[in-house]
Amino acid sequence: MTTIAEVRARFRDDPIRRDVDLLLADITGKPTAWVFAHGDEAVDPRIEALIQRRLAGEPLQYIRGRTEFYSREFYVDDRALIPRPETEILVETVIQQSPRGARVIDIGSGSGCISVTLALERADLRVFAFDASIAALAVTRRNRDAHRATVRLAASDVLDAASARFDVIVSNPPYIPASDVETLATEVRDHEPHMALTPGREGTEVIERIYASARGARVFLEIGYGQAEAVRRIAQSHGYRVDGIVRDLAGIERVVISSPHG
Numbered sequence: 001m002t003t004i005a006e007v008r009a010r011f012r013d014d015p016i017r018r019d020v021d022l023l024l025a026d027i028t029g030k031p032t033a034w035v036f037a038h039g040d041e042a043v044d045p046r047i048e049a050l051i052q053r054r055l056a057g058e059p060l061q062y063i064r065g066r067t068e069f070y071s072r073e074f075y076v077d078d079r080a081l082i083p084r085p086e087t088e089i090l091v092e093t094v095i096q097q098s099p100r101g102a103r104v105i106d107i108g109s110g111s112g113c114i115s116v117t118l119a120l121e122r123a124d125l126r127v128f129a130f131d132a133s134i135a136a137l138a139v140t141r142r143n144r145d146a147h148r149a150t151v152r153l154a155a156s157d158v159l160d161a162a163s164a165r166f167d168v169i170v171s172n173p174p175y176i177p178a179s180d181v182e183t184l185a186t187e188v189r190d191h192e193p194h195m196a197l198t199p200g201r202e203g204t205e206v207i208e209r210i211y212a213s214a215r216g217a218r219v220f221l222e223i224g225y226g227q228a229e230a231v232r233r234i235a236q237s238h239g240y241r242v243d244g245i246v247r248d249l250a251g252i253e254r255v256v257i258s259s260p261h262g
């Protein structure tokens with residue numbers, strides 16, 4: 001029999017010690033405060049397999065099967081990108097700036113964190129979630145259903161499945177240049193879907209295709225570090241102007257707001 005205190009002692013000086021505490025909380029079904037106060041309790045031996053996964057570099061969120069986004073819990077697994085805090089800035093911007101009753105398409109919905117949050121925060125919007133990955137779309141569906149959000153789903157390469165008119169496009173597209181993927185942390189590089197990370201050599205390939213098919217809708221995009229100028233040029237080449245750029249908490253230009261000229 002292994003006790004909670006024995007497991008915690010093994011990781012006292014380890015960078016994953018907080019993750020171990022959370023996994024102990026999950027497996028006991030108690031809050032971490034309870035874990036700290038009950039070191040003498042026996043722990044389910046299945047904790048070892050969970051810790052081994054974390055030691056092998058798997059993100060904590062995939063092991064726990066959940067993460068938080070915009071103060072709500074989202075199911076996650078390795079079919080979809082783990083929602084990032086920066087993406088809350090994109091969602092906040094769209095919540096504030098979408099016209100009443102707008103038809104909104106989220107391109108590359110992944111976990112559904114953007115589309116589900118928009119549908120819940122702005123019940124007047126008609127929200128669609130598109131993803132080219134059927135596997136990712138299954139995660140969107142699971143979160144949509146768990147939150148009882150009204151979001152219509154479609155498997156779609158960029159906007160190919162959009163038949164009707166739409167007013168707003170929102171996307172956190174894959175934007176990492178292919179050659180940068182090797183430099184990412186193992187948690188990201190070896191565990192998150194490659195298709196969610198990079199669209200190709202430049203990093204802007206999906207962004208270019210979004211503007212090429214945006215048909216006059218307002219476009220709200222999350223972008224990568226140092227991409228603002230390239231995105232501005234792409235937008236202009238497709239008859240769009242950049243109305244504003246929102247920086248993230250680190251001061252990095254993160255969200256591009258754009259609309260068609262004229």
Ligand SMILES: C[S@@+](CC[C@H](N)C(=O)[O-])C[C@H]1O[C@@H](n2cnc3c(N)ncnc32)[C@H](O)[C@@H]1O
Nearest residue numbers: 083108109110131132133136157158172174196
């Ligand atoms: C960076 S992830 C964003 C996921 C989620 N929206 C979020 O913000 O956490 C990009 C998503 O775009 C999808 N994707 C990649 N290429 C695509 C394409 N050509 N058309 C539609 N979706 C695409 C990926 O499958 C992935 O789910």
